[in-house]
Amino acid sequence: MKNISPKIKLNNLLSILVLTLILSLILSFNLSAASYSGELSTSVIYEQESERWQDQSWLELDFQQDLSSDLNYYLKSALTLESYYQQDQKEREFEFEFKEAYLNYYTAKIDWRLGRQNFSWGSSYNINPLNYFNPIDQGAIDPFQSREAVDGIRAAYYPNFNWQLTGVLTQHAEIDELQTAVQLIRRRWRGYDLAASVFSGNSLQTVPGASNFYPEVNKIGFDFKGDFSSKNIGLFSEVVYSDYQDSRLENTNELIIGLDYKFDNNLYLLGQYYYQQLPPVQSEANQLLVLRAEKPFANFHNWELNLISDLKAGMSLVRPKVIFSLNEGLDFESGAVIKLNQKRESSLNRLNQELIYLSLSKYF
């Protein structure tokens, strides 16, 4: 086997130095109001299309400390070691990153958050047109379920329980311009939570055929979540209108509507339809159907089945997953990504690859 020398990124060394400095500062403070938790995980992944084995180990640490009753900070760091094996080649990558790092400050009516953070706007499952800020993590096993945090500031104003007004200012790593948005939430209106938002900045999606071009766009979005009928069936929807500033791009609409329900036997079902017009002129709209089923079994274990169908291209993606609870805080997970009727032009094909994985995780 021919070894290629491990790539150790310069920024990883700097990150470790910064982490050491921060840890020193943290340890010099009183730790009585600090808490930490984490996850140690190791996975073996076989990528079928590239016929490549990958093993991945990571240690994720969450740390939070209260500096006063109104001020605290939170750090989520991840140390990852990945190894790739393909035919007679072997490659290793080692990376350290702060996935999230922010300061919280609370006043009587406003909660502030400054730093690297996630913004979970939108009530739909995984696909959220209303998440204007956090790009999909394309390297993740399930990109739809993984978002990358961005640096920014958030201020949430709570005049009373039923209303919330949030303002956000962020900067994405690959876009120089600031991204801004405001969201107004009305809770508990006839059993529904409603939200309206406006955004000004750049689209998170590059235009096909023009990578690194994130077009300027203004967006307006609406969202609701509640349930209906005597059975309390969940109903949710997101609608976003995008006004592109580039004259070569058409304005677009995105719509998600979905239902969910949990049965008495603990079976959980979700169904969601996604319609997405695309900005390039004369592009056909994307249409995705998402179905999800989840159920515990044998008391402590769980299975999940996700099906995403690209109704335009006729391709589907199936993600079965089983999680075994071996002991308290120790899980063994097995899953796969299977492409049915694979079509190169489908976004599902571009964002996902067929694979099988086994994973062992310890939570502490």
Next chain:
Amino acid sequence: MFKKITIFLLILFFFLSQFGLAQELDGDQVLEKVEASRQANSHQMKMEMELYSSSGDMRSRELNNYRLEGEVERSLMQFTEPADISGTAFLLLDDQTNNQEDMYLYLPALGSVRKISGSQKNGNFVGSDLTYNDLSIFSGANFRDNYQAEIISEDTGIIELHLKITDPDIDYSYGKMWVRKDLWLAEKIEYYDQQEELLKVITLSNFDEIDGNRLARRIEVENVQRESRTILKLVEVDFDPELDPGIFTTRYLQRQ
């Protein structure tokens, strides 16, 4: 003389009949007495939950439960152990006047508060043998809101009740309750499934009285069909504490 004896006997008969009437309770009145064992308008509880599978494997959960009664009943549950669910929190707001119930969930992995549908109360509560409704009753909700009771039998110490389910959200066909007359607390409850087969046996023990409120500190739920068990222990209880209403808000959940 005869006249005096007659008057005396009539008066005695009158008082005895009043005493007898006072002792004849119906099933709903027994439930009312059970509810009256807890007078608090709010509470703060720390609970431990042990989940046993049919093979004897055990998992444990620790959670804090806060409850505040009023026009809108508010309940907050926060999991503190084990590590993989620590930080998960449920907020329930039940506006009984307007017949509107809202549930919110905070998941640390998402870092956000989500409104969840009422159907999430179906099935078992976090993998235990308790349903959400079972849990809310044991933490202070009213039995009479969910059941109509009829006395089946009675001896010097115990009253046995038949429970007719009046809440359509409860999936049992009927229940039975054994109430201790010295405490006016249930010591055993049985629930029967839709096929009228015995489903669960709930045993309450370690009775205690705190600030005039009587409760069971240990509740064991046995699912006889799945052969699994859940043991719920009330580790710390405080009735009518000074609870900040602000903890029953999505803002407070988001801060977690």
